[in-house]
Amino acid sequence: MTQIRRFARRNVKVSQNSVMGTARGTDIDSSCSATTPFDFTKTTAGEIMSAILELNKDPVLESMIHAYISKIPQEHAEIVESEKRARSLGLYGLPEPVDELSPSNKQRDLDDKRFREAKHDSGRTKPRERFDGKV
Numbered sequence: 823m824t825q826i827r828r829f830a831r832r833n834v835k836v837s838q839n840s841v842m843g844t845a846r847g848t849d850i851d852s853s854c855s856a857t858t859p860f861d862f863t864k865t866t867a868g869e870i871m872s873a874i875l876e877l878n879k880d881p882v883l884e885s886m887i888h889a890y891i892s893k894i895p896q897e898h899a900e901i902v903e904s905e906k907r908a909r910s911l912g913l914y915g916l917p918e919p920v921d922e923l924s925p926s927n928k929q930r931d932l933d934d935k936r937f938r939e940a941k942h943d944s945g946r947t948k949p950r951e952r953f954d955g956k957v
Contacts, residue, residue: 916935919928
């Protein structure tokens, strides 16, 4: 049994015993010029996930895929946050700048505060803590 499914704006013939993404498993139909295996590297992540969910028949695997999809943004956010922490430096006695400021204005504000503090007491503004990316 052969089905024609639409992946990444192309119709793909899928046989019952085929393996997606291999030369024997997929043939792009006659409306496309290529007869080589379907190249999933040129599709977006969303299109690949849609294709996987469409071909999947196992409900347990489907719930695992949905759980995996939901964890990806959270893990990326944690990685970005740890990278930010790795480059931050806190100073005793200096309040954090307002969040609404742009990064360049935050830097200017911090430099001004450090300069004012250094004029008054050169020994007070020492590094409070340095994050090395570990929480």
